[in-house]
Structures are given as C-alpha cells and as structure tokens.
Amino acid sequence: MNGNDVNKAILYLLQQDSRRTTTQEMAERIGVSASAIRTRIEQMEDEGIIRGYYPSIDYDKAGLQLHLLFICRAPELGREALATEARTVRGVVGIREVLNGSANVQIEAVGTNTDDVARITDELSDLGLTVVNSKLIKSASVQPFDHFGEQIVGELDDQPVP
Amino acid sequence: MNGNDVNKAILYLLQQDSRRTTTQEMAERIGVSASAIRTRIEQMEDEGIIRGYYPSIDYDKAGLQLHLLFICRAPELGREALATEARTVRGVVGIREVLNGSANVQIEAVGTNTDDVARITDELSDLGLTVVNSKLIKSASVQPFDHFGEQIVGELDDQPVP
DNA sequence: GCTGAAAGCCCAAGGTT
DNA sequence: AACCTTGGGCTTTCAGC
Numbered sequence: 032m033n034g035n036d037v038n039k040a041i042l043y044l045l046q047q048d049s050r051r052t053t054t055q056e057m058a059e060r061i062g063v064s065a066s067a068i069r070t071r072i073e074q075m076e077d078e079g080i081i082r083g084y085y086p087s088i089d090y091d092k093a094g095l096q097l098h099l100l101f102i103c104r105a106p107e108l109g110r111e112a113l114a115t116e117a118r119t120v121r122g123v124v125g126i127r128e129v130l131n132g133s134a135n136v137q138i139e140a141v142g143t144n145t146d147d148v149a150r151i152t153d154e155l156s157d158l159g160l161t162v163v164n165s166k167l168i169k170s171a172s173v174q175p176f177d178h179f180g181e182q183i184v185g186e187l188d189d190q191p192v193p
Numbered sequence: 194m195n196g197n198d199v200n201k202a203i204l205y206l207l208q209q210d211s212r213r214t215t216t217q218e219m220a221e222r223i224g225v226s227a228s229a230i231r232t233r234i235e236q237m238e239d240e241g242i243i244r245g246y247y248p249s250i251d252y253d254k255a256g257l258q259l260h261l262l263f264i265c266r267a268p269e270l271g272r273e274a275l276a277t278e279a280r281t282v283r284g285v286v287g288i289r290e291v292l293n294g295s296a297n298v299q300i301e302a303v304g305t306n307t308d309d310v311a312r313i314t315d316e317l318s319d320l321g322l323t324v325v326n327s328k329l330i331k332s333a334s335v336q337p338f339d340h341f342g343e344q345i346v347g348e349l350d351d352q353p354v355p
Numbered sequence: 356g357c358t359g360a361a362a363g364c365c366c367a368a369g370g371t372t
Numbered sequence: 373a374a375c376c377t378t379g380g381g382c383t384t385t386c387a388g389c
Contacts, residue, residue, distance in 0.1 A: 049212050050246035064356055080254045084212035085337055087244040100291060121340045129262060130329035141338060167292035175247055176303060178283045215363060226377050
C-alpha cells in the first residue's frame with residue numbers, strides 16, 4: 032500500500048464523520064501510526080486537497096424553509112471574480128461555475144421569506160450577474176464521494192489481526 | 194440570550210471548522226459551559242438539523258479532474274426514491290430535487306476519465322432518470338451559511354471579560 | 356515513530372429558574 | 373421539569389526528540 036492509498040483511505044474515513052473520527056481510529060483501520068495520519072492530513076490541508084470541515088445542515092429543519100437555485104449568466108470576462116463576490120451575499124450556500132451554455136453560473140441560497148429572495152436577487156444583479164431563472168429546491172444532499180478509499184479500508188478490515 | 198441563539202452560534206462556529214473546534218472553545222466564545230454545548234449539539238444531531246460532518250474536498254487536486262452536472266428529468270411519481278437511489282452511483286457527490294420545470298433533478302458527479310462519464314450516464318438511465326443535458330463544472334464551492342449566529346458570537350466577543 | 360505533558364471529553368450529581 | 377454547572381476519571385492530541 033503506497034502513500035496515495037493511505038490518503039484515499041483517510042479521505043474515505045473523514046467522509047463518514049469528520050468531526051469525531053480520531054486519528055487513532057483511522058490509524059488502526061488503515062494500519063499505520065496515528066502520527067502518520069496526522070502528518071498526512073496536514074499535508075492534504077496544505078496542498079488544498081482538503082479545504083475545510085463543515086457540518087451538513089438541514090436548512091429546512093434549522094428554520095430556513097426557502098431553498099433556492101438561481102440560474103445566472105455572467106460575462107466570460109470576470110466570471111471567476113463574480114463567483115467569488117457572490118459568496119459574500121447573505122444566504123448563499125453554494126456556487127457552481129458551469130463551462131458550456133449561456134447560463135454559466137449556478138447560485139444556491141437559503142432564506143426564511145420572500146423578502147430574502149428579493150434581496151438575494153437584487154444583490155446578485157448588482158454584482159453583474161443576470162438571473163436567468165430561479166427554482167425552488169425541494170431537497171438537496173451533499174453526498175460524500177465514498178468510493179475514494181473504500182476498498183482499501185475494506186480490505187484491511189477483512190484481514191485477521193496478526 | 195435564549196437557547197435558539199446558542200444553537201445558532203454553535204452552528205456558526207461549527208461552520209468555521211467542524212473538525213477542530215472543541216466544545217470548550219465554543220463554550221468560552223458563547224458564554225455557557227462546555228457540557229451545555231455538547232448537549233445542544235447532540236440534540237441538533239438527533240433532531241436532524243445537523244446531518245453529519247464532512248471534509249470539503251477539492252476534487253481536482255485529489256485527482257478527480259472531471260466534475261460534471263447532469264440535468265435530469267424524473268417522473269413525478271417516485272422521484273424521491275430515484276433521488277435516493279442515485280446516491281449509490283459511484284462518483285455521485287450531490288443531488289438536488291428541483292420543484293418547478295421539467296428538468297426536476299440535478300446530479301453532481303466526479304470522475305477521472307470519459308469512461309466514468311459514460312458509466313454514470315448509463316447507471317442514471319438504468320434507474321429511470323432521463324439525462325436531459327450534462328455540463329462540465331469549472332469550479333464549485335460549498336459556502337457555509339455563515340450568517341447563522343455571526344452577530345451573536347460577534348457581540349459576545351466584543352464584551353469585556355467581567 | 357514514540358513518549359510525556361497538556362487539553363478535551365464524558366458522566367453523574369447538584370444547583371437554579 | 374428543564375436546563376445549566378461543577379468536578380473527577382479517562383481518552384486524545386500535540387510537540388520534541
């Protein structure tokens with residue numbers, strides 16, 4: 032098993048529960064020491080592979096019943112900057128830059144009432160984004176990419192303890 | 194400050210770094226004891242407000258250079274079930290059910306080569322989803338909804354220590 | 356990769372509104 | 373009754389070697 036496999040296995044385990052999975056737990060399941068795990072995690076954080084750790088929040092249950100998708104068009108020039116600025120709009124929870132098609136930016140946002148919707152639309156327009164369409168999201172889930180190191184961890188779990 | 198405010202402040206702090214922010218740290222910044230924080234986090238987990246904790250991964254840097262958005266149509270009846278089943282397709286990292294419009298499901302997926310793309314398209318079709326369109330995603334970021342309890346934590350930080 | 360000091364977590368009992 | 377705090381025992385992390 033090479034280092035890359037260890038990294039994949041770490042990512043796999045972190046995706047199960049990034050808050051409570053301890054380095055020690057990972058060490059036991061992957062078959063290296065806990066400090067090795069720590070070092071590798073730091074490396075991946077430094078390289079930008081791991082960008083941070085977030086709770087997955089059910090916005091509806093948290094009192095933000097309005098979940099919206101704004102389909103937008105941004106000028107080719109400066110699109111990237113726009114996407115970055117859109118992050119600062121209160122309520123925005125996701126941004127995707129799409130390559131082909133004229134609707135090249137998708138903004139996902141949450142709010143409590145129609146005033147929020149109006150405000151977000153206005154602020155996006157002010158930034159220079161043309162809101163082509165907006166849709167209500169019924170449910171959304173971020174699915175961890177569990178297949179990263181599944182087989183690696185799996186194999187190890189199947190091995191008898193020496 | 195009521196309990197709901199404490200919860201919002203907790204969510205705010207968890208969104209900064211859900212892996213390393215300790216209950217004690219939160220306790221100090223919010224102004225209650227660490228065990229109170231723990232209890233409230235457990236409550237929110239039980240109620241489903243907090244669904245889990247995930248690392249944000251830069252798929253490109255992690256070696257998954259293909260990031261795709263599949264715009265799909267699902268029959269009204271059984272759409273929810275389809276969305277759930279789509280989670281099991283290898284490479285799928287996000288699912289959104291959209292309310293209005295005929296393209297009522299968006300699937301976000303990652304892969305390494307065109308074979309992956311073909312496979313994912315096939316598997317989605319097999320499930321009963323009609324892939325209306327697919328787009329390349331240039332960049333995507335999940336933006337924590339930082340405005341949850343920002344002002345609450347902020348106010349407290351400004352207060353002089355008694 | 357290991358080890359000791361420091362910090363965090365959990366639990367149970369007790370206090371306050 | 374619900375909620376919070378305190379204190380003790382155990383586990384985890386971190387930094388230097």
